[in-house]
Every structure is written in C-alpha cells, then in structure tokens.
Amino acid sequence: MATGFVFHELYMWHNTWNWAQVFPPSLTVQPGEHAENPESKRRFRNLLEVSGLLDQLTPIKPRYATEDEIARFHTRPYIERIKKLSAENGGDASALTPFGRGSFEIAQLSAGGTMAAMDAILDGKVKNAYVLCRPPGHHAEADIGLGFCLFGNVAIAVMHAQATKGLGRVATVDWDVHHGNGTQAAFYKSRDVLTISLHQDGLYPPNSGNLAERGDGAGFGYNLNIPLPPGCGNGAYLAAFEHVVLPALRRYKPEMIVVPSGFDASGVDPLGRMMVSAEGYRQMTRMLMQAADELCGGRLLMSHEGGYSQMYVPYCGLAVMEELTGIRTHINDPWAEPMATWGQQDLQPHQWTAIQAAAKLLDDIK
Numbered sequence: 001m002a003t004g005f006v007f008h009e010l011y012m013w014h015n016t017w018n019w020a021q022v023f024p025p026s027l028t029v030q031p032g033e034h035a036e037n038p039e040s041k042r043r044f045r046n047l048l049e050v051s052g053l054l055d056q057l058t059p060i061k062p063r064y065a066t067e068d069e070i071a072r073f074h075t076r077p078y079i080e081r082i083k084k085l086s087a088e089n090g091g092d093a094s095a096l097t098p099f100g101r102g103s104f105e106i107a108q109l110s111a112g113g114t115m116a117a118m119d120a121i122l123d124g125k126v127k128n129a130y131v132l133c134r135p136p137g138h139h140a141e142a143d144i145g146l147g148f149c150l151f152g153n154v155a156i157a158v159m160h161a162q163a164t165k166g167l168g169r170v171a172t173v174d175w176d177v178h179h180g181n182g183t184q185a186a187f188y189k190s191r192d193v194l195t196i197s198l199h200q201d202g203l204y205p206p207n208s209g210n211l212a213e214r215g216d217g218a219g220f221g222y223n224l225n226i227p228l229p230p231g232c233g234n235g236a237y238l239a240a241f242e243h244v245v246l247p248a249l250r251r252y253k254p255e256m257i258v259v260p261s262g263f264d265a266s267g268v269d270p271l272g273r274m275m276v277s278a279e280g281y282r283q284m285t286r287m288l289m290q291a292a293d294e295l296c297g298g299r300l301l302m303s304h305e306g307g308y309s310q311m312y313v314p315y316c317g318l319a320v321m322e323e324l325t326g327i328r329t330h331i332n333d334p335w336a337e338p339m340a341t342w343g344q345q346d347l348q349p350h351q352w353t354a355i356q357a358a359a360k361l362l363d364d365i366k
C-alpha cells in the first residue's frame with residue numbers, strides 16, 4: 001500500500017532571518033544563516049526527486065490548521081501573539097525562535113500538513129506517510145515557542161485525530177537528538193498517548209528529558225524518556241529500540257505510531273553529538289514498521305523536526321523513505337564509508353547502563 005508525502009513550497013519560505021547558527025548577529029558575531037533554514041529540507045526533497053523515489057510517493061495536499069484546531073494544544077494568547085507579530089514584521093517566539101512575516105500562516109500549514117497526513121492514513125488512503133514540513137514542532141509548549149518550533153505539529157495532529165476521528169491510543173517515538181519536551185507536555189497527564197523520546201542527555205532544552213519525567217496523574221508511566229550519553233552510534237540506538245522502545249510499544253498496543261523525525265542525531269550534525277548513520281535511521285524505521293504491522297495495521301506517520309547537516313539530512317531522509325516504501329533506489333550514502341571507520345559505534349558499556357535504566361520503567365505501561 002502507498003506511502004504518503006506532504007510537502008509545500010511555502011514551508012521553505014518560513015523566514016528565520018540572518019543569524020549565526022543559533023546566535024543573533026552582533027558586532028562580534030558575523031551574521032550568517034540560522035541553523036533552522038530551508039536548505040537541509042529542500043535538499044532532502046531534491047534527493048527524493050533525483051533518486052526517482054518521489055514519483056513513487058502519493059502526494060498529500062497540506063491544509064491550514066484553523067486557530068480552533070491549534071487551540072486544542074496552544075493557549076489563545078500565545079496564538080494571538082504569534083499571529084500579530086507575523087502580520088507585522090515577524091518576531092521571536094522565545095530566545096531562539098525567530099520568524100518573519102507570514103510565518104503564522106506557514107506554521108498553520110505545517111500543523112495542517114501533519115493533520116492531512118494523519119487523516120490520509122486513518123482514512124486508508126495510504127499506509128504510512130512522511131511530512132516534510134517547517135517550522136518544526138516538538139519543542140513548542142502550550143504558551144511558548146521554543147527551539148525553532150512555533151506550533152506542536154504532532155501534538156495538534158494527534159489531538160485532532162482523537163477528537164474527530166475516534167482514534168484511541170497513540171504512541172509517539174521522537175528520535176530527534178533533542179528532547180521532545182513539547183509533545184511530552186501536551187500529553188503529560190494523559191494515558192491516551194504514550195510519549196517516548198530518545199535524545200542526547202542534557203542537550204536541549206536545559207534540564208529537560210530525564211528519567212524522572214514519567215507523566216502525572218492518570219498519565220503516570222506514559223511518558224518515557226531515554227536520555228543517552230553523547231557519542232551514541234547505531235549500536236546504542238538500535239539497542240535502545242530493541243530493549244526499550246519496542247517493548248514499550250508492545251505493552252501499550254497503540255492504534256497508531258507517530259514519529260517526530262529529526263535527523264540531528266546523525267554523525268555529522270552541527271547541533272548534536274551522536275553518530276547515527278543513514279543506515280541506522282533505516283533500521284530504526286524498519287523496526288517501527290514491524291511494530292506497526294504487528295500492533296496497528298502498519299499505521300505509521302512521521303513529521304519532520306530537526307536535522308541541520310545540509311549534506312547529510314537528505315541521505316538519512318532517503319533511507320527512511322526507501323524503507324517506508326519498500327523501494328531501494330540507486331543512491332549510495334557517501335558518508336557510509338568514512339563513518340564506518342570511526343570508533344565506538346557499537347554499543348558501549350556506559351550506553352548500555354543508560355538504556356537499562358530506561359528499561360526499568362516499562363512496567364508502569366499497561
């Protein structure tokens with residue numbers, strides 16, 4: 001069955017201004033590009049086209065999420081603030097989240113694209129789907145945008161489907177190198193959504209994503225953080241999947257699996273210190289597809305988050321799309337050979353200790 005793909009040129013027109021990675025320019029910081037700029041995303045889409053795989057995907061047209069739909073998660077004053085700044089000349093949703101004129105509407109289209117893909121899967125039009133959108137969403141909280149994220153695309157789409165489509169249990173598996181704090185916050189008191197995040201321990205946001213954050217009230221046990229030490233390669237990530245993520249999914253038995261998908265855990269990302277390769281992303285995708293086939297009719301949705309290597313995000317993304325479609329292209333990963341020579345890519349003892357600590361928390365998922 002088909003794989004859906006959401007893209008819109010307007011996603012590339014979300015303006016994050018003239019920065020220097022994550023520092024505002026000043027008389028001592030030379031202006032350049034903000035880390036969250038269109039290029040890695042545009043190149044991902046372009047490689048899909050060059051590989052021929054784009055022709056095999058089922059295009060899904062994004063729509064604009066309404067303010068009422070966004071307000072299922074975000075507060076009205078926050079929505080109004082972003083809307084007003086966007087209509088003027090842009091602004092900043094927090095210290096790191098600049099946006100230009102019109103970004104409110106593009107953020108509506110980003111959330112609405114994720115909703116459209118969700119609907120297409122639930123309506124049986126496609127089996128799985130990838131939403132290549134910006135701005136990203138997994139750091140945004142109810143009343144503040146954080147970490148380049150304006151609105152919580154995945155949280156809004158899940159709330160939409162649970163409110164209007166009768167969708168029951170949903171599991172999110174966030175493999176972005178940063179903690180999925182916004183998705184966690186959205187469902188912290190709910191057992192209707194199991195939120196899982198694998199991330200580099202202590203990276204971003206500060207003091208966020210530790211093992212003790214397990215949910216609250218009825219939601220206790222249904223938030224599972226897997227903080228990993230810097231330097232983890234495919235060995236640690238696949239072990240975390242095998243020993244924590246997949247057992248958690250099998251205990252929870254979701255009706256759908258949703259992935260906030262960041263490629264910033266790759267070995268060459270400027271904003272993370274992990275060593276995952278395109279092959280690692282491929283294998284994680286395969287494991288989630290097998291879990292989805294076993295538990296929820298293959299229903300698997302991915303919505304784009306981080307990933308800042310302009311050179312490597314396209315190859316990680318292509319590997320994921322090849323796996324989702326079951327179609328291998330002729331494109332080879334240029335980083336596979338050099339990255340294979342780097343040490344400590346297999347599971348290391350201190351990484352295994354971190355994974356075991358997270359595995360101890362599985363019993364509360366019922």
Ligand SMILES: [Zn+2]
Nearest residue numbers: 176178262306
């Ligand atoms: Zn990230």
